[in-house]
Amino acid sequence: MNGKQKFYLLLALFQIVLALTVFFSIEGLTNLVAAQTETFSVPDTTPDMDSTSVAWLALSASISVGAGVLAAGWSIKTTGTAAISALSEREGVFFKAFLVVALCEALAIYGLIVAILIWTKIP
Template identity: 50%
Template structure:
């Protein structure tokens, strides 16, 4: 059983590493594309698709961050309540972790507002 858990843990860590590498490559490509576009154009000319893409991006930002925060608060909240019933000294730690989970939703709303303000 222990060997199976180690294999599962290694697969999980490997998948996280692959995902991080993918996101780093994606960010580099997007930044290079944006910098090249910004240098080539003096004025920004929005196409008809840009407002729709920005609106969908804002919606995805809110939905994704809200779902992630809900999952974190559900998981951590139940564990925090269980820990508080056994030991009241862990209140601050539990509160801190739940607040960090809620910060996910707040950051998603901030990103969505920034995207929404860019809609022409």
């Protein structure tokens, strides 16, 4: 196993551990909140949403931002390298290269917009 394969294996393992940690911490937090709300009888003025649905909304908002930023970074890396090599050969392709890189940056903005739309659904 060379260094690159080992790096990707460790990266995948880290992502699995991170996902499990987030899942179990959200589950623990929702149980803690549920235990606290059972002892007090405070009138609830928010819409009927339990803590697990709020946690899923928050998790999906964070995943949309994370996936959008990762996709934007990967695409900027790929197209940016190609744009720089194209610019070194011909300077006339600057606008086309700049446009492609700018469109790749829009992926992160789309992820942020989706996260804001999901976030507004949280009471």
